[in-house]
Each structure stands twice: as C-alpha cells, then as structure tokens.
Amino acid sequence: MADIVLSARHLTKRFGGLIAVSDVSIDVHRDEIHAVIGPNGAGKSTLVNLLSGEITPGDGSVHLAGEDMTARSPDQRARAGLGRSYQKTTIFPDVSVFANARLAAQARSPKALRFFGDASRDPVINAHATAALSEAGIAAHADTPARHLSHGGQRQLEIAMVLATAPSILLLDEPLAGMGPAEAQDMIALVSRLRNGRGILLVEHDMDAVFALADRLTVMADGHVIATGTPAQVRADPAVRVAYLGEDCL
Known part of the structure; x- marks a missing residue:
C-alpha cells in the first residue's frame, strides 16, 4: 500500500x-x-x-x-x-468559472498576501487554475459565469477550486x-x-x-x-x- x-x-x-x-x-x-x-x-x-x-x-x-x-x-x-469540498456548493456565482479557479489557486500561492500586483496576470496562478479546470472536466466553460453552470457543473467547479490549491x-x-x-x-x-x-x-x-x-x-x-x-x-x-x-x- x-x-x-x-x-x-x-x-x-x-x-x-x-x-x-x-x-x-x-x-x-x-x-x-x-x-x-x-x-x-x-x-x-x-x-x-x-x-x-x-x-x-x-x-x-x-x-x-x-x-x-x-x-x-x-x-x-x-x-x-488538505483540500475539502462541502455538502452545499461553495462557489462565487457572479464571476467566471476561470476566475473561481484562479481565486482558489491564488489563496494557495506563496504570494497570496501581497498587496501590489495584478494576480490575474500571474502566469503560475493562471496555470494552476487552467490545469484544475481541465482535470475537473470543465475547461470548456472557463469564460462562463459560474451561476450558469448546471448543478453538476457547479459541483465540478467546486472540485476544480479544491484542485487549484494543489x-x-x-x-x-x-x-x-x-x-x-x-x-x-x-x-x-x-x-x-x-x-x-x-x-x-x-x-x-x-x-x-x-x-x-x-x-x-x-x-x-x-x-x-x-x-x-x-x-x-x-x-x-x-x-x-x-x-x-x-x-x-x-
């Protein structure tokens, strides 16, 4: 084992x-x-x-x-x-699927507490977010507002957010x-x-x-x-x- x-x-x-x-x-x-x-x-x-x-x-x-x-x-x-998903979906419904994953990746990043710089342009954070969406099977919906995903899609997004934290x-x-x-x-x-x-x-x-x-x-x-x-x-x-x-x- x-x-x-x-x-x-x-x-x-x-x-x-x-x-x-x-x-x-x-x-x-x-x-x-x-x-x-x-x-x-x-x-x-x-x-x-x-x-x-x-x-x-x-x-x-x-x-x-x-x-x-x-x-x-x-x-x-x-x-x-340690990554955790919850019984009730915990996503940011008003932003894109990619932005949800990027925010999760940013929280795990050593640069998470920085006050200057545009996190949306950080290539490492963006790469983690992209990889997480791909692994969760929802990369095709990256630009879709999260609220427009089906229930199953939102659960996949929640898992992608967890995956983005490595x-x-x-x-x-x-x-x-x-x-x-x-x-x-x-x-x-x-x-x-x-x-x-x-x-x-x-x-x-x-x-x-x-x-x-x-x-x-x-x-x-x-x-x-x-x-x-x-x-x-x-x-x-x-x-x-x-x-x-x-x-x-x-």
Whole structure:
C-alpha cells in the first residue's frame, strides 16, 4: 500500500452530553479512495470537520504526511495539502468559472498576501487554475459565469477550486448530492480519476457509488467505527448489516 497522506488517531468530540465522535482512528493512503459511510447521525460530518480543522477534537490527533495538524487552523491545513469540498456548493456565482479557479489557486500561492500586483496576470496562478479546470472536466466553460453552470457543473467547479490549491488529500463530502443519474455517473468517473497521486476520503450516501469507487471503507454508527476493510469485507460484516437494518441497504 502507498504512503499515508492523512492519519487520525483516537479522535473524540463531545457536544455537551452528546459524544458525536468516539475514539475514531482512520488512515488514508495515496492513490486510494477511502469512503466513510453510516446511517444518519453516525458522526460522519463531525469526523470530516475534525479532519479539516473546522472543529477541534476533545481528544486525539490528526496528521498530514506525518506532520501534526491537530492544533492547526483550516487554512493552515489547506496550505499543508488538505483540500475539502462541502455538502452545499461553495462557489462565487457572479464571476467566471476561470476566475473561481484562479481565486482558489491564488489563496494557495506563496504570494497570496501581497498587496501590489495584478494576480490575474500571474502566469503560475493562471496555470494552476487552467490545469484544475481541465482535470475537473470543465475547461470548456472557463469564460462562463459560474451561476450558469448546471448543478453538476457547479459541483465540478467546486472540485476544480479544491484542485487549484494543489492538495495531496481530498475530503469530498457528498459530491453526488442532488445529482441526476447522468451527472452522478460523470462525478463518479471524475472522483475515480482524482485518486491518482492523491488520497481521497469520501463521505457519500449513494451506496452504489461508494462500492463502485472505494478501495477501503470505514463504517460508523453512533459516533463509533464498527467496521473497516475492503468493500467485500464490509458487505459481509454482521455489525454493518445490523447498523443498516438489513443487507438490502448495502
């Protein structure tokens, strides 16, 4: 197995008397899609927020490529190579598709905090933006206002914005949400391609997509990990069948 790009150990998060995530450990390797699944309320979103730095764990640690990120902010984690997409599309709708990607690339650039100079003319930033749009499959729409893209196109743009930051690990939170069958198939193909040279942690409710994409799965229920393994191992796990109230859900 390739090297570990993201590692979490014994993550725990409490909200008052509720333990949303309890003693969760997970590894994501380069060139791997590692899916996290579980019923509603299992703790998946809280886990992603802990990994991305949106919330701070009560216990446990998060490492990126061996570097301790537990106390680092989301922007610091992004600069270290962690890219995240959200359940709801987060784009700038009133500017072009290319401008969205360029802004994301600029945020990752060592020159991001400069006060003088036209970032739109920076050849390095523009090259990163162009490459990201191409990899996400929407380079043909570079001059289109982002609001005019279809829902699936906007999700592709959001991923392109993440790619423009040159991540080594992608956290994809329900990338197929709200898509029809054709758009979902396009997204599945895109996510499959994105594993090359990166690690991907995927949270998704579409089980057909999960089992088509995932190299490994972690199953959560009530804040705990109840199973981790290959798709075949997870399908056969009795605890997983109980959590999903029957094998028909898998």
